[in-house]
Amino acid sequence: MNEWLPVSSQSGAGRLNDALRYAVFPGGKRLRPIFTLLGASLSGAHPRQAMASACAIEFLHNSSLILDDLPGMDDANVRRNRTTLHLVYGEGIAVLAAVALLNQAYALLVQSAVDAERPGAVEALMKEAAQCIGADGMIGGQVVDLGSAGNGSYTERLASRDLKTIALMRLMMVCGALARGADARDIEALAKFGECLGRAYQICDDLLDELGEMRLTGKPAGQDARHLRPNALAGMGLESAHQMGTRLIEEAKRALNERFGTRREVCLLAEAADLVIGEVERVGPVRRARVAQGAVSLR
Amino acid sequence: MNEWLPVSSQSGAGRLNDALRYAVFPGGKRLRPIFTLLGASLSGAHPRQAMASACAIEFLHNSSLILDDLPGMDDANVRRNRTTLHLVYGEGIAVLAAVALLNQAYALLVQSAVDAERPGAVEALMKEAAQCIGADGMIGGQVVDLGSAGNGSYTERLASRDLKTIALMRLMMVCGALARGADARDIEALAKFGECLGRAYQICDDLLDELGEMRLTGKPAGQDARHLRPNALAGMGLESAHQMGTRLIEEAKRALNERFGTRREVCLLAEAADLVIGEVERVGPVRRARVAQGAVSLR
Numbered sequence: 001m002n003e004w005l006p007v008s009s010q011s012g013a014g015r016l017n018d019a020l021r022y023a024v025f026p027g028g029k030r031l032r033p034i035f036t037l038l039g040a041s042l043s044g045a046h047p048r049q050a051m052a053s054a055c056a057i058e059f060l061h062n063s064s065l066i067l068d069d070l071p072g073m074d075d076a077n078v079r080r081n082r083t084t085l086h087l088v089y090g091e092g093i094a095v096l097a098a099v100a101l102l103n104q105a106y107a108l109l110v111q112s113a114v115d116a117e118r119p120g121a122v123e124a125l126m127k128e129a130a131q132c133i134g135a136d137g138m139i140g141g142q143v144v145d146l147g148s149a150g151n152g153s154y155t156e157r158l159a160s161r162d163l164k165t166i167a168l169m170r171l172m173m174v175c176g177a178l179a180r181g182a183d184a185r186d187i188e189a190l191a192k193f194g195e196c197l198g199r200a201y202q203i204c205d206d207l208l209d210e211l212g213e214m215r216l217t218g219k220p221a222g223q224d225a226r227h228l229r230p231n232a233l234a235g236m237g238l239e240s241a242h243q244m245g246t247r248l249i250e251e252a253k254r255a256l257n258e259r260f261g262t263r264r265e266v267c268l269l270a271e272a273a274d275l276v277i278g279e280v281e282r283v284g285p286v287r288r289a290r291v292a293q294g295a296v297s298l299r
Numbered sequence: 300m301n302e303w304l305p306v307s308s309q310s311g312a313g314r315l316n317d318a319l320r321y322a323v324f325p326g327g328k329r330l331r332p333i334f335t336l337l338g339a340s341l342s343g344a345h346p347r348q349a350m351a352s353a354c355a356i357e358f359l360h361n362s363s364l365i366l367d368d369l370p371g372m373d374d375a376n377v378r379r380n381r382t383t384l385h386l387v388y389g390e391g392i393a394v395l396a397a398v399a400l401l402n403q404a405y406a407l408l409v410q411s412a413v414d415a416e417r418p419g420a421v422e423a424l425m426k427e428a429a430q431c432i433g434a435d436g437m438i439g440g441q442v443v444d445l446g447s448a449g450n451g452s453y454t455e456r457l458a459s460r461d462l463k464t465i466a467l468m469r470l471m472m473v474c475g476a477l478a479r480g481a482d483a484r485d486i487e488a489l490a491k492f493g494e495c496l497g498r499a500y501q502i503c504d505d506l507l508d509e510l511g512e513m514r515l516t517g518k519p520a521g522q523d524a525r526h527l528r529p530n531a532l533a534g535m536g537l538e539s540a541h542q543m544g545t546r547l548i549e550e551a552k553r554a555l556n557e558r559f560g561t562r563r564e565v566c567l568l569a570e571a572a573d574l575v576i577g578e579v580e581r582v583g584p585v586r587r588a589r590v591a592q593g594a595v596s597l598r
Binding site for chain 1: 307308316319366393397409429435438439442
């Protein structure tokens, strides 16, 4: 990933370059680029061909994390068990690093589509990316997080907020296939998987935000409550939220099965999707609730 | 320009949409999109075809102004004779509006190239855009403005800082031609014009920053000195700076003349370039210095 980093060759850009490395390395679980590589593989791409897309998705993700943590947004001090970037490098550099990662994501997505040499692929991919990032995608979701979302119902605000996660997970699943000009039915199945996974992921993230321990999540608990943001747990309770997450993961897996059968990538993607809900199930309160229902044993 | 604005269709996105309108309307002189339309016209585009590129350039420009004015950057209160965007809508919305405009600029540039239906044009344009915006272009220049530019000489820091203006003016001149897959010599001449104009524009901006009156510039004077930033006037003095600006404008015009002769667009671009240096020459101290040299009369 280092070779794709948008560092500057100017003599004076040391702090920006350092901030970019701080943002991307050592990184988190790298869940999103792994999903991208598997999604691309389903449309016939070799992992080497899909690496540019995978880095683009990871850069987009890291860009959004830098912005999320800014004082004007979540005002977070800790991310991935480290001091947040803007507290180390200042807000100015933080914003520029986020924009540089976004810009490089665009450059890498273009490159991935150009490399595949399918007519019309660049435009289809760019259109999807702009939609994903834009005011009805990640940026729109962040506006809701800011609490500037007006007077919609709790459920509406929750749905709008989820846009951010869902849009990126949709893009991460389809970008490899779009770059290769894959069959529309392939793209539809991958998009469905990404959207269901995104909704489930956001529910899990909400549960972890309220119930999780910093040791597991790498960030302080209770940030949603602190910012008066909608949260699935507060909105529908532990039981319903967990059930909905599980149901969405099943729906995601079914979408892939129906289109791609039981290919190796489908199995790997299903396992990765199970990990998302599995992370929640390791958390004390969720685990105890499930034990109380007899769904799992405590051992 | 209104129809291209990246507003959200979500019910809760009112404040983002308002901020986007505040950023783009009523706007400044619209110098950049006018240059883009003229540049595109030289490569044979009808103004209607080039409108998407022109809006993209104006959005990129406005995006960079929002970021420039943030507390973590220039911490400016006034822009275009109005309160800066972040003071009206908050920093969170300001950053998101800037990112939304950047994102929409990408979408519009892609659209402009797709509309022209020339093979390879999308990639060439996207590559140029990513280079223009990235760590060796606008973002790199902004890093220097932040004073994080390390220990280069004054001249080096001045040159790095100028990247921001030069990169965008280069893109504004070539984007229409790139979208149409124009001849490489056309693109080279347009790029040369944009780069020389950008350097001259930055010199003029520096002179206006030190000598200008808010009535003319729409922003407070002396911001470079306040932020200990390199400034052409401080670096080389009024006389040399003005001479260099004039020389660069001549070089810019010559590049177009040599490639495109005396076509109507060349004359219009030359007039527009003269306006850039002309604005400086209306400012009191520059005017008095030129009178002292006998270059102009005071009447």
